[in-house]
Amino acid sequence: MRFKQPLTKTLKPQFQDGLRNNHQNPFQKKLTMKTYRWGILGAGKIADKFCTALNFVNDSQVFAIASRDAINAQTFAAKHHADKFYTSYIDLATNPNINIIYIATPHAFHYQHTMLCLQHRKHVLCEKPMSLNSRLSSEMMDFATKQNLFLMEGLWTRFMPFTEKIVSLIADDAIGAIKHLQADFGFTAPFNINGRMFNKALGGGSVLDVGIYPIFLATLLLGKPSAIHAVVNKAATGVDESADMLLQYTNGSTAHLLSSIGFNTTITASILGTKGRIEVHNPFFKATDLSLILNDGTTKTFSFPHLCNGFEYEIEHVMHCLENGLLQSPKLPHSFTLQVSNIMDEVLGNLA
Numbered sequence: 569m570r571f572k573q574p575l576t577k578t579l580k581p582q583f584q585d586g587l588r589n590n591h592q593n594p595f596q597k598k599l600t601m602k603t604y605r606w607g608i609l610g611a612g613k614i615a616d617k618f619c620t621a622l623n624f625v626n627d628s629q630v631f632a633i634a635s636r637d638a639i640n641a642q643t644f645a646a647k648h649h650a651d652k653f654y655t656s657y658i659d660l661a662t663n664p665n666i667n668i669i670y671i672a673t674p675h676a677f678h679y680q681h682t683m684l685c686l687q688h689r690k691h692v693l694c695e696k697p698m699s700l701n702s703r704l705s706s707e708m709m710d711f712a713t714k715q716n717l718f719l720m721e722g723l724w725t726r727f728m729p730f731t732e733k734i735v736s737l738i739a740d741d742a743i744g745a746i747k748h749l750q751a752d753f754g755f756t757a758p759f760n761i762n763g764r765m766f767n768k769a770l771g772g773g774s775v776l777d778v779g780i781y782p783i784f785l786a787t788l789l790l791g792k793p794s795a796i797h798a799v800v801n802k803a804a805t806g807v808d809e810s811a812d813m814l815l816q817y818t819n820g821s822t823a824h825l826l827s828s829i830g831f832n833t834t835i836t837a838s839i840l841g842t843k844g845r846i847e848v849h850n851p852f853f854k855a856t857d858l859s860l861i862l863n864d865g866t867t868k869t870f871s872f873p874h875l876c877n878g879f880e881y882e883i884e885h886v887m888h889c890l891e892n893g894l895l896q897s898p899k900l901p902h903s904f905t906l907q908v909s910n911i912m913d914e915v916l917g918n919l920a
């Protein structure tokens with residue numbers, strides 16, 4: 569089976585060369601009967617990176633893109649070798665030849681755009697966060713399930729090899745019981761009242777944009793918190809500029825998480841256990857390196873260079889789910905997305 573093999577075996581050979589020489593432009597279509605024809609809804613920054621990875625993974629194709637701007641649609645389609653481009657999102661959603669649509673618009677539109685695609689019977693991979701709150705996400709999930717369609721939040725970190733390594737180290741009891749977790753993601757976003765970072769109508773703020781990553785890690789490793797304490801600072805536009813979060817768990821462990829769009833943080837994570845700790849190096853949300861440091865000082869470092877840009881693992885996983893007729897990802901099920909979303913709801917409830 570294609571997806572049971574190590575990822576290196578599924579790479580297009582021309583990209584294996586491309587990895588060694590960044591100056592090559594080795595794109596060459598290699599489509600098969602099993603090729604998944606992806607539609608891209610919104611042609612912005614993240615869609616550009618995602619399509620680079622789509623063209624890297626075997627059996628996936630950037631089939632069609634939709635942008636509200638005709639020139640952007642045409643330029644983006646040409647860059648990523650899409651067969652078709654549209655200036656209306658509905659035209660993309662109604663194309664019968666598309667297998668799955670990737671929603672790459674700002675958070676505030678995820679609900680509307682995902683529902684549009686589900687209504688037209690398309691499977692959906694929706695960029696993180698799934699929506700602005702758990703109530704909307706829950707509606708999207710219920711509708712997808714009712715329609716018998718696949719829906720997953722594009723939390724790409726879940727599928728990266730470093731995350732799998734953390735999960736396996738903890739399952740192997742390498743650091744003993746987890747007592748504390750620290751993770752942060754903060755950067756200085758240029759202040760632009762119209763940009764999606766600071767604009768309330770576009771779903772701006774640090775928690776939904778970057779806080780989701782530390783919250784994801786804590787949820788993956790520690791589950792549902794029993795109490796959440798948060799200090800949330802507001803930007804001039806009313807969105808949360810930063811959030812300092814302390815999560816408590818029934819077994820006594822704690823997590824200290826930080827998000828910001830107003831100042832830089834180290835963008836690292838530490839998982840502290842009774843026998844040692846795991847340090848996830850910068851940038852922890854798409855890390856390639858981590859260290860295992862035992863209490864006696866023994867240190868091992870693990871390195872997982874991305875094969876493309878990090879989206880390749882998520883894409884492969886989604887294709888695996890589709891191939892197996894799954895409506896939810898076993899690694900990122902709806903219940904997990906809702907758990908993370910519930911924490912974000914509660915933290916943002918502290919925004920005065």
Ligand SMILES: NC(=O)c1ccc[n+]([C@@H]2O[C@H](COP(=O)([O-])OP(=O)(O)OC[C@H]3O[C@@H](n4cnc5c(N)ncnc54)[C@H](OP(=O)(O)O)[C@@H]3O)[C@@H](O)[C@H]2O)c1
Nearest residue numbers: 610611612613614615635636637672673674675695696697
């Ligand atoms: N996984 C990751 O690492 C990662 C990183 C960054 C962002 N993201 C997520 O991806 C999503 C998009 O982020 P981005 O940085 O790519 O955003 P962006 O470049 O600012 O915008 C994405 C696209 O959304 C479309 N759009 C539709 N309605 C819009 C409106 N009213 N205002 C502005 N844009 C509108 C536009 O596409 P057209 O004009 O082409 O139609 C725009 O180019 C966000 O939800 C974000 O959380 C994920």
